Amino acid sequence: MPKTKKVGPTRGLGTRYGATVRKRYVKIVTELKKPHRCPQCGFVRVKRESVGVWKCRKCSYTFTGGAYAPVTKLGAVAKRAAKGAPVEEIIKATAEAEEAEEKSE
Numbered sequence: 001m002p003k004t005k006k007v008g009p010t011r012g013l014g015t016r017y018g019a020t021v022r023k024r025y026v027k028i029v030t031e032l033k034k035p036h037r038c039p040q041c042g043f044v045r046v047k048r049e050s051v052g053v054w055k056c057r058k059c060s061y062t063f064t065g066g067a068y069a070p071v072t073k074l075g076a077v078a079k080r081a082a083k084g085a086p087v088e089e090i091i092k093a094t095a096e097a098e099e100a101e102e103k104s105e
Contacts, residue, residue, distance in 0.1 A: 009033075032068045039063065039070075046070055073097055 009029040010022045017025075036046040036054070040061035049055045054070040055062045066072035077094055 028068050036070050 009026050013022055013025070032048060035044040037044050038046050038056035038059060038061060040056060040063075041059040043056065043058045045058040046054050046056050048070075049062070051067050052064050053062065054065050063070070065075065073094060076097070080093065
């Protein structure tokens with residue numbers, strides 16, 4: 001029997017939907033499933049309860065976030081704006097976050 005290619009989270013999709021869609025799906029699912037740090041206790045025990053609702057399994061802290069990640073870029077910007085940070089700092093921070101994400105890919 002020939003060796004099969006390891007496909008990861010797209011194993012149930014087969015050859016359907018196109019490569020680009022499957023790559024996007026892999027990116028989202030891996031971000032969703034990876035361990036996340038709790039903003040309350042700091043342990044890496046956060047799991048998604050439902051869309052946008054996240055819960056720490058250690059301290060039972062429940063909070064809202066993104067659909068596929070507990071913290072989003074827009075949420076971080078909104079939090080800084082709510083605290084009263086100057087607009088220039090917010091723009092600078094978002095630019096730095098985007099650069100860091102590009103480097104990590």
